[in-house]
Amino acid sequence: MPAPPPDARSFLSEVVSVTPCGADGVLLALRPERALGAVRASRFFMLRREDGLSPAIPRPFSIYRQSGDSIEFLLKVMGRGTRALAACSPGQKVRTIGPLGNGWPALDGDGPPWVMLAGGVGVAPFHMAIEQALAGMDGRAPARPEQLFFLFGAANAGMLYDLAAFERLPARVFTATVDGSHGARGNVLELLSDLQRRGVIPQRVRLAACGPERMLEAVQHFADERGLECWLSLESLMGCGVGICNACPVPTKPDGPRGSWPNVKCCVEGPVFKSDEIALHA
Numbered sequence: 001m002p003a004p005p006p007d008a009r010s011f012l013s014e015v016v017s018v019t020p021c022g023a024d025g026v027l028l029a030l031r032p033e034r035a036l037g038a039v040r041a042s043r044f045f046m047l048r049r050e051d052g053l054s055p056a057i058p059r060p061f062s063i064y065r066q067s068g069d070s071i072e073f074l075l076k077v078m079g080r081g082t083r084a085l086a087a088c089s090p091g092q093k094v095r096t097i098g099p100l101g102n103g104w105p106a107l108d109g110d111g112p113p114w115v116m117l118a119g120g121v122g123v124a125p126f127h128m129a130i131e132q133a134l135a136g137m138d139g140r141a142p143a144r145p146e147q148l149f150f151l152f153g154a155a156n157a158g159m160l161y162d163l164a165a166f167e168r169l170p171a172r173v174f175t176a177t178v179d180g181s182h183g184a185r186g187n188v189l190e191l192l193s194d195l196q197r198r199g200v201i202p203q204r205v206r207l208a209a210c211g212p213e214r215m216l217e218a219v220q221h222f223a224d225e226r227g228l229e230c231w232l233s234l235e236s237l238m239g240c241g242v243g244i245c246n247a248c249p250v251p252t253k254p255d256g257p258r259g260s261w262p263n264v265k266c267c268v269e270g271p272v273f274k275s276d277e278i279a280l281h282a
């Protein structure tokens with residue numbers, strides 16, 4: 001498969017720092033060689049070390065934070081690509097392609113509260129999402145802190161990556177772990193149901209979720225059953241990231257707004273989809 005062609009979105013960045021995060025993650029801070037405008041949360045970049053130690057095909061990562069002239073990524077070490085990036089030293093060069101994809105819609109304050117559901121490293125697109133929701137986007141009313149519920153779930157406490165940074169944000173943060181090592185025991189949907197049962201979170205909410213595909217299937221099912229507005233940020237396998245290789249098809253709902261075509265490309269038409277556009281669960 002050919003590497004993506006060099007274009008205006010392809011540039012080099014210098015590694016500023018690599019900091020361990022949680023049980024198996026790192027925070028990778030990069031300084032792009034040219035200025036980037038403000039990036040929308042849940043847009044992503046393809047990253048690859050420039051010294052040949054990464055696989056030829058760069059890997060996609062959501063932007064985690066942006067400040068001054070640097071951008072930061074939160075990586076869970078999975079295989080060769082993430083191992084190589086996690087082993088970078090300051091000063092090394094990283095091929096950086098982006099920003100790509102669409103990003104979250106405006107998480108505005110004009111409507112029911114937002115419940116953000118993150119599973120494991122699916123937390124990455126939410127730090128800036130919360131900041132941007134509070135600042136207001138696209139000319140829409142900013143969300144107020146009490147309209148933002150952030151529910152962070154993981155297998156165990158070590159995979160609640162950078163939880164302290166989220167707890168510093170003015171949103172209401174709750175956690176769930178499958179082994180019960182932090183917060184409620186169980187998954188984020190069980191946590192949401194419990195918080196709704198106890199009246200902490202209202203029944204009428206809007207959902208934004210990112211995490212493993214099985215979690216997103218369950219969130220879609222939850223939203224469908226209750227008729228809730230729901231946005232899903234997918235972490236599909238990708239090849240080029242720019243729409244040329246067809247490695248990232250996502251099935252559409254035949255009767256949904258994108259149903260005239262059987263698949264959409266996650267990289268260019270996503271990674272964020274409205275739940276009624278795509279068919280994750282049978």
Ligand SMILES: Cc1cc2nc3c(=O)[nH]c(=O)nc-3n(C[C@H](O)[C@H](O)[C@H](O)COP(=O)(O)OP(=O)(O)OC[C@H]3O[C@@H](n4cnc5c(N)ncnc54)[C@H](O)[C@@H]3O)c2cc1C
Pocket residue numbers: 044055059060061062063073074075076077078079080081082083121124125234235236237238271
């Ligand atoms: C839009 C987008 C945003 C993403 N954002 C982040 C992020 O912020 N932080 C982060 O850590 N990861 C993120 N990912 C996932 C990340 O791209 C993969 O973990 C990475 O490509 C793995 O590369 P690797 O070479 O280390 O592993 P590989 O050697 O390619 O794979 C190792 C193992 O992980 C599995 N795997 C690889 N990619 C995925 C995936 N996407 N979903 C499920 N299983 C997978 C493989 O099947 C294999 O079993 C994102 C993916 C997408 C599409």
Ligand code: FES
Pocket residue numbers: 237238239240241242243244245246247248265266267268
């Ligand atoms: S990753 Fe190549 S078309 Fe989407």
